[in-house]
Structure formats: C-alpha cells, structure tokens
Amino acid sequence: MMNWLFAYVALGLFTGLSAGMLGIGGGLVMVPVLAMIFASQSSFPSGDVLHLALGTSAATILFTSLSSLRSHHQHGAVIWKIVAQISPGILLGTVFGASLASAVPAEPLAVIFACFVLFAAVQMVFNLKPKPNRQLPGRIAVVAVGGAIGCISALVAIGGGVLTVPFLTFCNVKMQKAIGTSAAVGFPIALGSTLGYVANGWARSGLPEWCLGFVYLPALAWMVPCSMLMAPAGAKCTHKLPVVVLKRIFAIFLVLLATRMLLRLIP
Template identity: 65%
Template sequence: MDWWLAYIALGLFTGFSAGMLGIGGGLVMVPMLAMLFSAQEAFPRAEVLHMALGTSMATILFTSFSSLRAHHRHGAVLWRVVGQITPGILVGTGIGTLFAAHVPARPLAVFFTVFVCLVATQMILNLKPKPSRELPGAAGVFSVGLGIGTVSALAAIGGGAFTVPFLTWCNVKVQNAIGTSAAVGFPIALGGSLGYVFNGWDHAALPAWSLGFVYVPALIWMVVPSMLAAPFGAMLTHRLPVATLKRVFAGLLIALAVRMLWKLFS
C-alpha cells in the first residue's frame, strides 16, 4: 500500500504512451516495475524481473482494450489484418511465456535491454519503406504474428514495438499502423498474462497477493489510471507529429532500460 502513488503515476504515463504510440506500455512498465519491486523487501531478488514482466503484461490487457476502443472510434484499426495476425500471436505468446519462466533474471534483463535499444534505434532513424512494398498474404502475416507474439511475451510488451514498424514498412499509414497495433496488443496481453500466471503459479517465496508472476496490488493501482490516460494519447496521435514523439520516447526507453540493467547487476 505504501507504493500506491508510484503505481498510479506509472499507470498514467504508460496508458498515455500506449494510446499515443500503440506500443502497449510494457517498454516503460517493465524497467520501472523492476526498480520499484527491487526496492521492496517482499520481492525475492531472483524473481523481480519475472514479476515485473508478468504484472506489466496483465496491465497491458486492460490498457490495450481502452486504447483499441479509442482508435476504433477514429476508424484507424485494420480489422482484416488483426484477424490474420492474431492466431500466430496467440501461439507465439504461449511459447514466449514458457521460455521466459525458465530464464534467470540477468540474462532476461540483457535480452530486454538489447531489444529496447533496437526498437529505440528504429524509432530515432524513422526508416521509410519502398513505395511498392505491400502487406504479405495471410500465411506471411501469420508468421509475422508468431514472431511478434514470442518476443512480446519475453519482453512483456503489447507488440507495438514490432507491429507498428512492420505495418509502416508495408506502407500502411502510420495512424492505421498505431491503431491496428493497439488492437493486436489485446490478444498478446491475454495470452501473455495467462502464461505468466500459469508458469509462476508454483513458485515459492513470491510476495503475498501474487497470482503467479502477476503482483495484483500493483496491477489494481495501475489499471484504472492507464485506461483513463490511453484515450488521450490516442487522440494526440491524430494531431501531433508522430515521428518527433517517437524520437523523444526512444531516448527515454534507452535510459530506463540501461538503469534497470544497472540495478540488477549492481
């Protein structure tokens, strides 16, 4: 209960960023939750990152739903693409959560940091596709979904870090890419949340009020603020220069990931 203000503030920020950039918010939540959990004696050090990953994924379940509703009202969700990519994503999240549960915290932290830096680099460079490039067929989209689901579950993100670049690389309008990514984030979060609950269910020494690797008090305090903030972020997507916002956000991601890595190894 002593940490409720920190959880509320984190929920507001991640919900806003999820709605604005279609990234689910996990890229911010994981390093911040890892730092908050590390500062509390109730969390065993070996499970801090697993708890941060599981709690982040469970929060994204609610944030992504609020975000996708807001983008749907703007007509920005390509539901045909969502239907093609979702089956692959569900299979991929199952694989990713199973793998993450058996990887020690430090190697998992290194993977997360490298992943964040790659995503941030793509945001900063704002790479552009060839004018002739289009979305692949249904089988190709399924395969992409499989990869996105696996890595998203490992990094506890809503998938936007891959979905948005993939869609824009295929010449999908950036607002449609962000809106579709928000919709794709929901099945990723659903499969990932169930996976982290299941794989952490029998772990001993987890703090009270844990549901597997999901810390329920943090989840409760973050959910409502994140759902309230997501529509405001989605609204700004259609009014502000997204490329500039991505560059600013990328710098923040790198700083948070590096600090999380330093805390775990120090």
C-alpha cells in the first residue's frame, strides 16, 4: 500500500491545483486516474475498480466542496434560496444515480463516463455558455432539474458544476452567482453520492481492506488534504496565466485520460 500513497498524494495535489486554477471539479480527473491505479493492484477486483474510483471521488468532493462553499459564501456569491429549492431533488437524484452506477457493469459504466468527459471537454474547448433566456421555473420544476443534475453527477462522480452553472446561467442568474451557487449545490451532490456509493457497496464481497462500501479510505485520507492544500495556489495562478488556453489544453488531456482508462478497463 505504501508505494501507492505517493500516487494518491500526487493525484490530490494535481486535482486541487487544476480545480483552483480552472474552476473544474476534481471528479473528471480523479475517476480515470483512480480507476487505473486500482486496476494495477491485485487486491482490487477488476469488476469493481471503476465503482471504487467513483465512490472515492465522490467522498473526496464531499470534503473539498465545503472549502469552496465557504469561500463563495464569504464573497456573497451564493443564492441560498436556490440551494434550498434544488437540494431535495439533488439528494434524491444522487442516491438514485449512485445506485444505478453500482448496478451497471464496469465496461458500459466506463463508456458513460468517457462520453460525459467528451461533453465537458467540448464545453471547455469552445467556451460554450447558454444565453439567459428565462427566469427560474417553479419549485417543482427546480426539484426535477435538481434530480436530473444529481443523478448524472452521481453517475460520473462530479460536483455538478458542468451542469448546474449552465442551468443557472440559462435562467438569468449572473455568472458569478451561478458559480457560487453551483459550489454550494456541490455539497448535497457529494453527500448524496457518497452515501449512495457507501450503501450500495456495503455488502459487496471481495473488496480490498479499508473500504467503506465503494469508498477506499486510504486514497481518500491522502487526497483530501493535498487537494485542499493546492486549491488556493491554483486560484492565484488564475490571475497570472492564460486560463482560456489552459482550459483547452486541459480538455484535451481529459479526453486522452478517459480514453486511456477505457483501453485499460475494456478488454
């Protein structure tokens, strides 16, 4: 296990740096790298390496989202009324999404994740942003949208910003507050996802030691502090580096990473 701790530390540092610098949720990086790290260890069952990667990524985001939420709240960028309206749907959707992911075999689940990475990469490369066309819908519609965002986010173990920010922007929420509110919504997304992966992996036989359901605790313990340590440094780089160019390079990197994961997990 000791040899792999350095890999978890490096992944945590890189994830925190990229999240702080580019505003990109860590799940898109953590899941494929963790899946490949787990697949390289004989104690991990091949059919569950991706489920463990998803569950561990969701649990990591649970902790890191608190730091992001606090920062945006201090800047007055969180619309708590929207957070309260959308969270019930988010929680229901994430529990369902985690249950669905746990029931899907690794190969098709890897394809689903890769397709979502491609979607996120296209957004970053072309800087796609929906035009504000309407106001927020009614309470029931917001809950339904939250359910869809939560389900997809749990299925691919992300914080949901790729989906929440465009929805809020489309509903005429200013970009700064859309990002801040999305950061706050990231906590219930991570909470529901983590609980879902823990519950659905609880009775799964053959998992390695130190697993809490589909959450691998050693990786979690090392990635969380490293990620939170590097996020502020990444945020400082935002004001010194060409972020738009970096996002496009990072998008290509994500596609290559997801492709490598597919080749590793699918015979």
